[in-house]
Amino acid sequence: MALDPQSRIRFNLEGAAVLLVDETPMGMSILVSVVTGLGAKLLYRCSTVEQAQEAVAQHHIDLAIIDGLAPSGAGYDLVKWIRQNAREPNCFAPILLTTGHTPANDIVRARDCGGNIIIRKPIAPIVLLERIIWASKEGRPYLFSETYVGPDRRFQDKPPPSGTGRRRGDAAAAAEAAPEAVAVDDAMAADIDRKAGLAS
């Protein structure tokens, strides 16, 4: 995930609507300074959960940076509320949780609230930028279950479990098991190619 602070690679946060939640004036000033420095222009600054819920209900949000609000941990409940109650697309918005300290009895709550990632304070601009870019990557599934709503937490890029082949070998295995089904798939593929003018 490391991003070189000297990199000339460009990114554009100008058009992004960013929700910032921190109850302390100092915490909010730090967040605003970092996020505007990174180029964001449209910010919704909220110091309470209620203000944040109102902003999420009224505006389109592309990114949220939410403090856990220790010791109450109300920030975690806000994230859960966004995942479970906000309308699309806000319920899918990348959410970065910030925290100065997480009490031991709140660690599970922080893990299970549905945030994309947790960033420990003090926040360095390069770290925040890395996490924004990481959380914005497409293709990460979101799960909706009775106990958890949020991004799939299994995101490690690991090879298939031992004893399992690569997915590209599935077709050959399936052909061996059920040759007719694969033949139908092949015929459909050829038909699609023909209609698209790709058949030889």
Added chain:
Amino acid sequence: MSIRIVVPKLRLAQLLRMPGGLPVVDAVANAERNLATLRPTCEAELLALLELCEQSFATLGEEFDDAGLEKIYAIAVRGIGGGRICGAPAVDTALISLCDLIDHLRSTARYDRKAVGVHVSSWRLLMGAGLPEAGAAAVLDGLQRVSLRYAEAPRDD
């Protein structure tokens, strides 16, 4: 239990790739410049929190005082992050150590008023200008050792 899986299209991914924007190096420099302007305000806010913390410590009970510990935790956690801006990053580490300590004490119902006190007085020391880096490192090392003493669950024997 049923699970629904959705792979959403994130507008942020598209926005980040839009033409224009900033190179990483410039954006990070802008952010650091913005943070530097906050230094006087952050110093004032950290000092105000420190004074509140000292007042709360003065009224902290001699016996296990859960409400008093909770109050000090709530003050300390609000200050974390400000030290880096004020050019005193050791303050952030000391505050994290204080929060760790209080969390350990409260979750295991143990009590060490002196350990809390040494953290509060170190906060004042680390806020002061002129403390050499080696001195700050030694203070932090001592604080973390105090805090770690309570990290393990108490033994029954």
